[in-house]
Amino acid sequence: MSRTALSVKFKEDRNVRLENGRPTAADAKDTAAIREVLQRHPGLSIRRLAPRSAKAVSTEREQLEKRTGRQLPDLNSWYHIEAASGIEPLLEALNALPAVEIAQADPQLAAPAEPLQGEQAYRQAAGAGVAADYANAQPGGKGDGVTVTDLEASAQVRAAASEHAIAAGDHHSLMVDTSTDPEKGGVVWAWGRNTWGQLGRGHTADRDVPVQVRGLPRIKAVGAGAGHSVALAADGTVWAWGRNSQGQIGDGSVTDRARPVQIKEAGGQTLTGIAGIAVGPFHTLAVKSDGTLYAWGYNAHGQLGTNDVGNRPSPYAFTALGKVDTARGGIAAGYRHSVARMADGRVLAWGDNEFGQLGNGGTGDSLTPVAVKDLNGPAQLSSRGFHTLALREGQVFAWGYNRYGQIGDGSRINRNVPVPVSGPATVTQVAAGQYYSLAKSSLTATPFWAWGSNADGQFGDGTLTSPDKPKSIPIRTPLIAAGLSHSLGVTFGSALQVWGDNAYGQLGNATTVDSPAPDELGMTPKKWNLCHEEFTGRQAPGGAPVLLPDDQFDERCDYVERGHGIAMSGIIGASDSNGAGLAGIAPNARLQLTPASVPDSIALATAHSKPGDVLLYEVGVVTPQQGTAGPWYPWEFHASVYDQTRLAVAKGVTVVEAAGNGSNSLDSGGEPDPDGDGVLCEEDDPGDRYACVVMSRPNSGAIIVGAGEPPAPAGSTCNGAAPARSPWPKSTYGSRLDVQAYGHCAATPSYPGVQNLTPGQTDPNKMYHGDMGGTSSASAITAGAVAALQGVALKTGDGSPLSPEDVRTYLRATGTKQPEPSATERPIGPQPDLKRAIELLRVVRSS
Structure with a gap:
């Protein structure tokens, strides 16, 4: 859980x-x-x-x-x-x-795991398969007019609430994800402008949803410049990509890099032992665990500390500076200046000082570090443009450029020494944008403050008003980041909030429309490769699959490791007219693709469905004690899923639900209330509490599917000799199950490394596998059969869709029965026979 x-x-x-x-x-x-x-x-x-x-x-x-x-x-x-x-x-x-x-x-969720059409034994006639070929030959029998929504088990992306886990550049954004792989964590996502490859994808096309940056080790911090990106790995190495015109990547060249490169010192040795990074628009700083500061990139004003104004395309060790404090927030990189908190608490600055941003009381540039006046021991430093922020004992200080009121002292006068910012109290973090400032407080009544330029809505207050004094805004976040004119925040639930300028999609919400108020991203990675050949060529009436919601993370054409979604949707709706691969059971059905980790995924899918449509639950519930190695249960174990399922069924939408792959019986729950206290399925009651919960409720109306053994042409199963339609050994079973389908040996579209039908293929968009299984494949086959049956219903008699109750009755009454003794000992129901079901439909509607 x-x-x-x-x-x-x-x-x-x-x-x-x-x-x-x-x-x-x-x-x-x-x-x-x-x-x-x-x-x-x-x-x-x-x-x-x-x-x-x-x-x-x-x-x-x-x-x-x-x-x-x-x-x-x-x-x-x-x-x-x-x-x-x-x-x-x-x-x-x-x-x-x-x-x-x-x-x-x-609950803890898990995925219940044409030239090749001959491999699709589940399409065969009754007994061997579900008679899909017969159904496809009937009017409407390819699923015409029916929408199938594939709800796939998925883990939401979670933003790490730690220093530099989010970053806002000029027009792009970065985030470190801690949840894609909890064991490894540290995955980087990027989105927005990509003119110089700053998204790290190997191309220069902009992206308005987050895409995963590949080729990186585990990352703990990120920084975003005007057009380049930098990542600090957990092992202390530094990686960078994007614009490199000033050497800001640090790889010894001035060549833009569209993929991450590991940073090395000028002598060729890997830069290691780095404890923190700070990224300015055109230069980069990094502090080593021993307090040594490194700098590289643009240096026209001496911001690298080299005592000259020549750019450096490789890290320069600024040893003359002395030991920098390596704790959080100890270094900051502005547009043309740098600031550092020293190990003894002093704050030093160097570089451009046109607007007083060095804080030393003057306005002359300095090639050597100067002391920031009256500011010892700040907890954090932040800069990006031409002003600097510091946080000390909950009080914010600011100095430098103030044309837009970003200093926050009620004036538009530049300040060349730190001035206290009145208003924000008990502040725990500051973030300096280009011409604006943000601060977050631990006070419940006033958790967030902003001041300066708000021309693009970067305050998140719903307005475009630009005050020169801090304004309290009811945004609650443990982490903030400020860019050129857009801002990021993390919710206490580790979701990402975005607001401000969105001209290049830097908010990541699948639009390029500015947002003056926080927009919470769905934080859901997609589970489907939409560029597989089975989906790019889908013709009307089904057409191209639709992502629901449309702001799912990652590239549309990325293959997904453990590509469960592409396999299941392929069983249902793979094109039958592209001269390649397989044919879906309902190739004309419209496909909607929804990650189950969206909290309202079922309600969302139901709202986008009509009577006669199908929802497929490719989700199983497992126990926290045993995980996927223990018993499995249908998704409706969760009470909100049960309620949403009942509402979908009442609307006329057929729900097909995987029973699970746990080798367990749903009839093992025992009496719901053995002690008679009125509380059902208590932890200390005898029997399986999870099974008790599922079985103690009235039937939800969903069709629950078990996994059966498929026959081979010779009469035995493809992977053994168990009788056809007897339970696949790992299938969950019980009296609540309605029907079964192939529990292994199901041919599907696939992905690299799982492609036994196309072993020599190197293009992920042309790969197929012949042994997908479990209640996953069984449920997808059933969902395809339901869509085909409903398509025929829409072309028969009065043209009305079958009710979900009628669909279940037809499939059970006409299906090929499960053989004894397994039908009694481990019931999983009959295998659908579309030919007999369609014949019965015609008899009923002609009478």
């Missing part, structure tokens, strides 16, 4: 809603109790689970209740909460509130 995210359902009669970001109930006592619990856990964020307005959700629910004659769950009662760390006390406190029906930690 997650330790930072939970879902809570308030009792419907308590009418809990969010007002100005705070929960409010019909009863004032409930309001006070809920708020008191949440206030005990500072730094959390709460949001509605449903993506649509409360009114729209209520209206649809009322219409569905009227149509079905059943009481349905109120999605407006569900909320999603993210906290900085351990949520166990919060869960306990919420579940103790009279207004709460259930609060539940988010």
Whole structure:
């Protein structure tokens, strides 16, 4: 279970809603109790689970209740909460509130793991397969008019809330992700302008969503210049890429680099032992763990400390400076000047001083370090343009250029010595943008401040007003970054907030529209390679697959390691008219691709579906104790998923759900309430609590799918001799399962390293594998069969889609039965037979 995210359902009669970001109930006592619990856990964020307005959700629910004659769950009662760390006390406190029906930690999810059309045995006639060839030959039988949404298990990207984990350049942004691989962490994402390759992707095309920078070791800090990017690895090495006209990359050349290069000293030895970095628009600083400062890049004003004005394309060891303090925030790189906090607490600066940014009381440039006046022992230094910020004992100081009020003293007069900034108190971090300043405070009432230029909305206050005194703004974030005219922040749930200028997509929200208020990114990496040949050539009516939401991270054409999504969507909707590869069971169906880690993924997919459409849950729930090696359960174990599933089914959308790959029985839950205390499926009750939860509820209406053994042409299975349609050994089973399909030996589009049908192929967009399996492949085959059946229904009789209940009845009644004794001992249901199901449909609609 997650330790930072939970879902809570308030009792419907308590009418809990969010007002100005705070929960409010019909009863004032409930309001006070809920708020008191949440206030005990500072730094959390709460949001509605449903993506649509409360009114729209209520209206649809009322219409569905009227149509079905059943009481349905109120999605407006569900909320999603993210906290900085351990949520166990919060869960306990919420579940103790009279207004709460259930609060539940988010579960640990796992993916239930044409020339080649002959390899697709699951397309064969009844008994051997689901009779897809027959269905495809019928009017509508390729899934015409049906949308299938593939919801894939995925982990959200999480921004590291540590120094320099986010960075804003002129028109691009960087972020260090700690969650893509929790064991390794340190993945870098980049987005925005890419004229000089500053996104590190090997090309110069801009990107308006984050893309992964490959070829790096584990990274702990990043910095962004005007057109170059720098990363500090956990092993103390430094990497850089992008614009290099002034030698700011540090690789000994002035050649732009579109991919990361490791930085070496002028003598050729690797630059190692680095403790911190600071990146200016055109020069770079790095401090070694022994306090030695290195500098490289642009030096027209002596900002590198070389005592001359010649650029340096390789790191220069500024040993004459003395020992720099290696703790957080000890160095800063402005546009043409540099600042450092020394080991003895002094602050020294050198380089351009046209506007007093060296803080020494003058305005003359200095090739050698000068002392910043009256400022010893600051906790942090920050600069980017022509002014400098310092933080000491919670007080902000500023000096330098002040045309836009970025000093924050109420004037537009440049300051050549540090002046205290009034307003912000108990400040914990500062960030200097080009012509503006940001500060975050530990005070709950005034957590965030901004001053200076706000011409592009970089304050995040929803306006374009530019004050010369600090303005308090209700943004709550443990980490901030300021660029030329856009800003970044991290929520307490480790999501990324972005606001300001977006001309090049530097906000990463899939647009190029400026945002004067914070926009929280979805933080979800896509799970599909949309440039695989099976999807680039999809013709109408299905067309190209659609990402939902459209701001999923990474390149559209990147193959995804462990490419589960491409395989499952390929089973359903691979093109059958491109003369390559495979043919989907429903090649004319429209495909929507949604990561399950989006908190409201099911509600989002349902909102973009109509009666007759299909949702495929390629998600399984595993226990935190055993992970994927232990028992597995359907996704609807989670109460919010169960409620959203019921609403989708009531709308007329068929839900197909993987049972899981745990070799466990869903019938092993025992009595739901053995002690008679009215609390179902308690931790200390006998039996499998997870199974108990799944089986103790009324049927959600989803079609739950098990994995069966496929036959081979010779009559045995492709990987053994188990009887066809007997349970695949790892399949979850039980009386709740409705149907089965191939649990291995399923041919699919694939990715490098998993490509036994195309062993010599080097193009990731032309790779195929012949042994995809588990309840993953079984569920995808079933979803394709449902789409094909619904396509025929739309062309038969009155042309209405089948209800989800009818779909399940047709598949079970006409499917090829599971053989005994396994049907009794480990039931997984019959295998769909589309030919018989379509024949039954025609009989029913002709009568």
